[in-house]
Amino acid sequence: MNDTDCLFDDLLCRSLSLFHQFRLYDDCVEEDNAFKALREAEKIVSNTRNGICVAKLGCVIECLAHRFYIDDDTDGVLGEVDTFLIKFSKGLKHPSAEAFVASLWMGEYFLLRLKNPKSRTHSRSKKMVSKMLSFMADMLHRPEKQKELCLSSNDVFEETVDWVKEVCDMHICEKQMVLLLERLYSLQEKGMLQQGDGGKNTLRQQIWDFYY
Numbered sequence: 737m738n739d740t741d742c743l744f745d746d747l748l749c750r751s752l753s754l755f756h757q758f759r760l761y762d763d764c765v766e767e768d769n770a771f772k773a774l775r776e777a778e779k780i781v782s783n784t785r786n787g788i789c790v791a792k793l794g795c796v797i798e799c800l801a802h803r804f805y806i807d808d809d810t811d812g813v814l815g816e817v818d819t820f821l822i823k824f825s826k827g828l829k830h831p832s833a834e835a836f837v838a839s840l841w842m843g844e845y846f847l848l849r850l851k852n853p854k855s856r857t858h859s860r861s862k863k864m865v866s867k868m869l870s871f872m873a874d875m876l877h878r879p880e881k882q883k884e885l886c887l888s889s890n891d892v893f894e895e896t897v898d899w900v901k902e903v904c905d906m907h908i909c910e911k912q913m914v915l916l917l918e919r920l921y922s923l924q925e926k927g928m929l930q931q932g933d934g935g936k937n938t939l940r941q942q943i944w945d946f947y948y
Contacts, residue, residue, distance in 0.1 A: 744789050745939040746794050747777040752946050755805050775915045784915070787824035790817055791841040792939060799947045809854045816832065821845065825867065831875045833892075839875075840896055843868035844940070847902060862908055869903070869912035870897070876919035890929045895921060907926035926944075 754770035757763065774796070781789050794817040801808040827905050828835045831921050846864040849855055897920065923929060 738907055741789070743779050744792070745937075747773045747780070748792060749939055751777065751940050752796060752799065752942050755800065755803075755944065759803075759805075763837065785820075787821060788838050788841050789818055789826070791838075791845040793817070793846055794821070794845045795841070795943050797931075798852060799943055801852065801854075802848075802947055808852065810849075810852060811854075811856055814849065817845075818849070818860065822860075825864070825871075826873065835894075836872060836875055838894060839872050840892070841870045841904075843872075844899055847906070849898070850906065850908075852915060865903060866909045866912055867898075869909050869916050873912060873919055875918040876916075876923060890924075893924060894931050895936055896920060896941060921928070 751770045751773035754766045754773060758770060761910060777789075777793055781793050794814055795816075797806070797814060798810060800806045801810045807813075818869040823841075825842060843865055846861045846868070848859040850858055850865060855861065867942075897917070900917055903909060903913055
């Protein structure tokens with residue numbers, strides 16, 4: 737993770753934390769600071785047009801809507817994010833650890849979109865969740881592709897399994913889920929996962945803790 741990615745994740749984590757503090761203590765200053773951190777993150781997305789960052793920001797916005805910090809009808813706000821990520825996903829062709837992580841973040845984003853009862857784009861979101869499941873499973877299909885992904889860590893493995901469990905709760909894409917899990921566990925059994933130094937992604941953990 738480069739310096740920009742670290743700064744971006746820190747801004748989103750800070751925003752979620754401040755929104756939580758605002759809800760606990762009814763402190764408008766915390767709310768203002770939370771929105772400031774969110775706006776700074778939006779500036780980074782605008783400047784970098786990085787697909788992973790776009791997906792992360794979208795996840796945070798859906799979390800805030802779910803907890804009624806902002807309007808829970810997010811179709812208007814996230815319409816451009818949907819379009820951007822759908823286009824971005826079409827460029828993910830070559831197997832790599834980075835492509836796998838990007839797919840995971842996009843999968844998490846569209847799963848949150850699917851969970852939003854106010855969204856009118858459930859069909860599109862479901863299609864994208866299915867696409868990400870299939871894409872990740874395909875990346876693990878051939879031995880040469882698995883070799884590329886041995887650079888990925890056990891933490892990414894666990895985070896992917898956690899996400900698949902969330903998808904399972906929606907009772908969708910069952911065949912793709914089973915296939916991805918089979919190939920993930922096969923990768924683990926072959927010892928092709930490195931032990932990560934930093935643990936699970938802090939932002940991802942905070943997003944799901946905040947959501948529930």
